[in-house]
Each structure stands twice: as C-alpha cells, then as structure tokens.
Amino acid sequence: MQQIIGIAANQIIQHVDVFHGNHVTYTPQGFVTAVQQANGLPLVLPIGSKEAAKxxxxxxxxxxxxxxxxxxxDLFGEExxxxxxxxxxxxxxxxxxxxEEALKxxxxxxxxxRGMQLLNVALGGTLYQDLSLYANWKVKHVQQPTQPQFATHDVNIEKDSALYQLFGAKARVNSYHHQAIHTLADTLxxxxxxxxxxxxxxxxxDPVQRILGVQWHPELRFEAERNEFKLFDYFVNEL
Ligand SMILES: [Mn+2]
Incomplete structure (x- = not known):
C-alpha cells in the first residue's frame, strides 16, 4: 500500500518581495520529491485548527x-x-x-x-533560543552562505539507534540552525x-512511538548525496 505522507506546510505572510506580497502556503520541493522517490504519496497540510489537525x-x-x-x-516556559x-x-x-494526534x-x-525541536517541546523538553546561550558552542551550525548540498560538520551516531543502521558511526551533515535542543524530553x-x-x-x-528527528536538512541534499535519501526511504517504507 502506498503510504500517504502528510507534510506540515509553512506560510509566507509578510515578504513583499515574493509572490507580489500575497500570502502563500508552501513546503520545500525537496520534501515532496524525496517522498515521491521513496514511492510515498505526499500531501501538503496547510496550517489550520486543532480540529483540522485531527x-x-x-x-x-x-x-x-x-x-x-x-x-x-513561551511554549517551553521562557520569555x-x-x-x-x-x-x-x-x-x-x-x-x-x-x-499530539499523531502520537495518539x-x-x-x-x-x-525546527520539526525536531518542536517535537522535543511537545514532549516536555526545552530549547536554546540561540546557540550563544550554549556554553560549549564551537562548531558553525549556520553554514550560510555555503550551499545546502554541501555537508559542513560531523555528527557522531549512537550505536543503539535506527540512524546507526542507516549511516554507521559517523556522518557529515549540512547545518542551518541557530537554535538547538537544551533539555531532552523524557520519552526521547x-x-x-x-x-x-x-x-x-x-x-x-518507546518503540510504539515511531519517531525520527534530525537537526540537519536532508531535503536540501539528498539529490547531491544519495546517502541522505536513506532517511526518506526509511521513513516512508520502514518507520
Ligand atoms: Mn548542526
């Protein structure tokens, strides 16, 4: 059975220089293409009510x-x-x-x-609002202006993880985040x-909750680096 993959959309609501200033619902093309290549059926979900989410x-x-x-x-208790x-x-x-509904x-x-960070907040964790608040910050995590098809920093992968099955002990990833997970939710x-x-x-x-989160952007790199496509193949066909 072809898996229907709901992709939560973003909005452009204030930029006058794109779409003539019109408001737009969108998702990056890479998510759509990657899900299609993994034989999933992408469905873009526009921002709506709690009832719509259900x-x-x-x-x-x-x-x-x-x-x-x-x-x-304020969603994790900070100004x-x-x-x-x-x-x-x-x-x-x-x-x-x-x-909440997906877990239910x-x-x-x-x-x-951001999706990974929000998932952590949804489950009770907190974030660094900016990496300058992280005492051991040493790596450039906002690689701009370097293009996203280039990986710029290493990650070390835990042996007891699905990610290890896909990548092994080490991977090199792109990076576009000035926020990060601070305290991890108990269930993650x-x-x-x-x-x-x-x-x-x-x-x-909990193996009943099937969750994978990554801080990098495989949707901007899977065409240049096929290793990154494994994440989408795994998500659509195995997770
Ligand atoms: Mn990073």
Whole structure:
C-alpha cells in the first residue's frame, strides 16, 4: 500500500518581495520529491485548527514536520531572548496539535530541524533560543552562505539507534540552525550529536512511538548525496 505522507506546510505572510506580497502556503520541493522517490504519496497540510489537525492525521499514514521559523519560547516556559528570530504562533499550535494526534493515533513522525525541536517541546523538553546561550558552542551550525548540498560538520551516531543502521558511526551533515535542543524530553533518546555536543538527531525510547528527528536538512541534499535519501526511504517504507 502506498503510504500517504502528510507534510506540515509553512506560510509566507509578510515578504513583499515574493509572490507580489500575497500570502502563500508552501513546503520545500525537496520534501515532496524525496517522498515521491521513496514511492510515498505526499500531501501538503496547510496550517489550520486543532480540529483540522485531527482530521488530517486520520487521513494520512505518516507525518513529516519541516524546518522554518523559531519556536515560540513561551511554549517551553521562557520569555523571548533578544536573539530570537521570526516565530509563527499559528504554525506552532497547529503542528503541536498534529504531533499530539499523531502520537495518539500511533502514526510515525519524521521531524526535520525546527520539526525536531518542536517535537522535543511537545514532549516536555526545552530549547536554546540561540546557540550563544550554549556554553560549549564551537562548531558553525549556520553554514550560510555555503550551499545546502554541501555537508559542513560531523555528527557522531549512537550505536543503539535506527540512524546507526542507516549511516554507521559517523556522518557529515549540512547545518542551518541557530537554535538547538537544551533539555531532552523524557520519552526521547539522542541518536546523534555534533562534535561540540549538541543534539543532532533523536528517536523515541518507546518503540510504539515511531519517531525520527534530525537537526540537519536532508531535503536540501539528498539529490547531491544519495546517502541522505536513506532517511526518506526509511521513513516512508520502514518507520
Ligand atoms: Mn548542526
């Protein structure tokens, strides 16, 4: 059976220089193409109500959470730090509702970058609002202006993880995050870390909750580096 993969969409709501200033619902093409190449059926889910989130989860087989804005810090009990960047509260609340329903209905979740951070917050964890708040910060985690098809930093992978089955003990990844997981939610485990100790991948401790999160962007690199496609193949066909 072809798996229906719901991809939580983002919005452009204020940039006058794209789409003539019109508001747009979108997801990066890489997610769509990668899911199609893995023989999944991508379905883009526009931001909506809690009720819509429930209805969408009933219709899909698996949920994909994409990257984007910072997470609203009040969701993990903090005031906004001066270095916090753009947030979209509607997107946060809709995706939290998607996560809650996906866990309730036992639908697997693949979470990328912001998606992984939000999943951690949804399960009770916290974030560094900016990497300057992380004492051991030594690696460049915002690789701009280097293009995303190039991997720029190493991650060390835990042996007891699904990620290890895909990549082995080490991988080299791209990096576009100025936020990171601070305290990890109780029900999650770390499956990869950067050499300066930040959490770069998560999985669920409970095998009933099928979760894979990565801090990097495989959707921007899987065409240049086929190893990264393994993440989508695994998500669509195995997770
Ligand atoms: Mn990184």
């Amino acid at each position: 209805a969408y989860i009933e219709k899909i087989d698996k949920l994909l959470l994409a990257g984007g804005q910072d997470i609203s810090p 906004p730090h001066p270095k916090l960047e753009e947030t979209n509260r509607n997107r946060d609340l809709f995706e939290l509702a998607l996560i 209905q036992q639908k697997p979740i693949f979470a990328v970058c 485990k770390v499956s990869a870390t950067s050499t300066d100790g930040l959490i770069e991948s998560i999985e669920s401790i």
